[in-house]
Amino acid sequence: MTERTAPEFTQIIHPWEINPEQRRELIECWTVVSNAGGAVVPLGFPPPPVGTEEVAPAVDELIAGLDPQRGRLLLATIEGDLAGWLVVRRDPHPFIAHWGELNHLQTHPRFRGRGIGTALMHRVQDLAREEMGLEQLHLAARAGMGLEEFYRRLGWREIGRWPGALRLAPGDDRDDILMVLTV
Template sequence: MTTHETVPTPTFTQLTRAEDATDAVRRDLAECWTAVINAGGAVVPMGCPLPPVSPAHLAPSVDALVEGLAPQRRRLLMASVGDALAGWVLLRRDPHALEAHYGTVNHLQTHVRFRGLGVGAALMRRLPEIAREEMGLERLRLAVRAGLGLEDFYRGVGWAEVGRWPGALRVAPGDDRDEILMSLAL
C-alpha cells in the first residue's frame, strides 16, 4: 500500500444460524482459512492435513462451525472489504451455568490480502459490543500461541494477559510454546 492509498473500512456481517451461511459464504470462509493456514497462521483443525491445504480440506471444518451457530450460543462475525471476505472471528458462550456469563473468542483470521489494514483490530473492536449488547456476556477470553507476537496485538485492542500454560503447545519436536490466556472485561 502506498502512502496515498486509503485504508478501506470493513463492513460487518453477523451469522447466528446455519441457514444464514450460503454456499458462497461457506466457500469464502474456507478460502480465507486456507490462505491463513498456508501463510503460517491459524491452527489447522483436526482431520485436516498439515499445510499446504486447500479449501476442500477446510470445507468440513467450516460446515461444522456453521452448523453450530445459534443466536445466544455461537456467532460468526465477518468483515468484508468491497465484495471480498477480509476476515472473520467466532464468538461462543459455554452452556454451563458457571460459565454462561463468559464468552470465548476463536479463529480470528484476516485474509492475507487484507493484512496490515486493521481488519483484525476492527473485528476485535466490534466483537465486545455484540457480546455485551446482544448476548448479555460480561467478559471474554481467548488463548494464543506464544512466539508470534499475538499477545501484543490483543493488548493493543484492550485485552489483558491473565496467565500462561508453559510449553502447552508443541509446534514441532523441540519447539514447545506457551499458551497465553487473555481476558477482556465488557
C-alpha cells in the same frame, strides 16, 4: 479497493443464514491463512499445507454450531470480499454463561495491515455485550507470533499460560497464552 475502505460487518447466527459464496470464502480464507503460517490451525488439521479437503469439514462444523445464544460468526468484508472473520461462543453451563470465548480470528493476507483484525475485535466486543449479554471474553493465543502484544493493545490482559502446550514441530513447542477482556 482503497487502503482506507472501512469493513462492513455481517453477523451470522443460524446455519441457514450462510450462503454458498460465504462458505467458499471462509474455506479459502482459512486455507490461505493456515498455509501462510497463521496461528489458526485447529485440532484435527494436519500441519500445513492444508487444502479444501481438510478445511471444509472444520468450516461446516463451525457453521453447524451457530446459534443466537451460543455461537456467532462475524464476517468483515471490503467491497464484497471477505477480509476477515472470527467466532464468539458461549458455554451454556450457568456458572460460566456470563463469558464468551473468541476463536479463529483471521484476516485474509491480501487485507493485512489495514486494521481488519482490530475492527473485528472492536465490533465483537459490542456484539458480545449488547446482543449476547456477555461480561467477559476469553481467548487463547499461540506464543511466538506477536499475538499477545496485538491483544494487549486492544485492552486484553494475560491471565495465564500453558507452557509448551502446542507442539508445532519436533523441537518447536509454544505456550498457549490465556487472555481475558471485560466487555
